[in-house]
Amino acid sequence: MSTKPTIETGRQRGFTIIEVVITIVVSSIIAIGIVNYIGDSVEGFAASGNRNKLASSGRTVVDRIALELHNAVPNSIRVTTAQPGGDQCLEFMPFTGASSYRDAPFTGSGDDTFEAVDFNPTLTYTSPAEVYAVIYPISTEALYEFDNPGPMALIDELEDTGGADGVVTVRLDATHRFTRRSPVDRFYVARSPVSFCLVGDRLFRYQDYGMQEIQCTPSTPSCLEATAPDRILISDSLDNSGRTAFNVLEPTLRRNAIIAMDLSFTSEGDVVNLKHEVLMRNVP
Missing domain, CATH: 2.40.30 (Elongation Factor Tu (Ef-tu); domain 3)
Incomplete structure (x- = not known):
């Protein structure tokens, strides 16, 4: 008696439309998260680098002013009143x-x-x-x-x-x-007096304008020069609106005079505020 061989066939199944859609949605969510994470990391790195650059340039400005103040004739320092926009001048005799x-x-x-x-x-x-x-x-x-x-x-x-x-x-x-x-x-x-003046978003150093009984500002006619070499740009990235850049704290019986600096450096939306105090030699 002969037997006929039987062939077993199985039905192959693929992904359903719902499974494909769910996979695409989940993959998109994961991809968006990864892209946002990378983007935030890159943006944070760039912002950190920009703030470090601002802090470095700001520290250079503050250190330069402080260094010159250490060689100021005792009691020769005077400042103008800070304007609402932040404009102000610091003057002394080196x-x-x-x-x-x-x-x-x-x-x-x-x-x-x-x-x-x-x-x-x-x-x-x-x-x-x-x-x-x-x-x-x-x-x-x-x-x-x-x-x-x-x-x-x-x-x-x-x-x-x-x-x-x-x-x-x-x-x-x-x-x-x-x-x-x-x-x-x-x-x-x-030597003749020198001035550091904050004008808008720029800080300038002025020299060789002679002795003036009333302290000069950049708006004083025929006083501070408007061009080099008697006017030197120190920084061009400041926004000191509502701040007092230079403040003289008078000496007391317990300490010398102090020059307090408060400068705000800004660039591309990043802001770095630097505050620094310089203890003066005010013993004549």
Whole structure:
């Protein structure tokens, strides 16, 4: 008896429409999450890099101002009132050397020459020197009034003949009488004032504009220069609206004067606020 072989056939099944749709939806959700994660990471990295750049440039600006303030003649610092937009100026007189005077003129009609102890390192100026001799500047107002008698006189020449006498000769531009003796016989050789001014979103440094009894601002006619080299751009990424960039905290019996700086640097929507205090040498 013969038998007929049987062939078993199975029915093959694929994905249903619902399964395909669910797979596409789930895959899309996962893909969107991954893309958003990568995008946020890239955006965060870029923002972090931009903030680091702002902080670095801001710190450079603050350190430069602080460094120059450390070489300011005592009690020569003054500031203008901060404007609503943040515009404000900080002014001071930098000194290039300090020594002890020997016979500075304090009586009578004064004199145009006096001797001082040698500077270390050596400091000399030929005529016209265009620097100032400052003795015991205890008043900011008196310093910038530049009167005779007063705490400051224009130097014409600072001569060191060498030798073993250990003295330099200070020749003034005109006869002058200093108002007060320094308790330690100290005098400073100072340069013309400089100003740091915040104008809109830019910070400028001004120099070589001479002595001014009333503090200058960029809007003062015929005072601060509007072009290089007497105006130098320090930073162009500030927004100090509603802030006081420079504030002078007067000295007390327990501490020296303090210059408080508050600068806001901004770029591409990122903001970095820097606050810094500089302890001044205000012992004349």
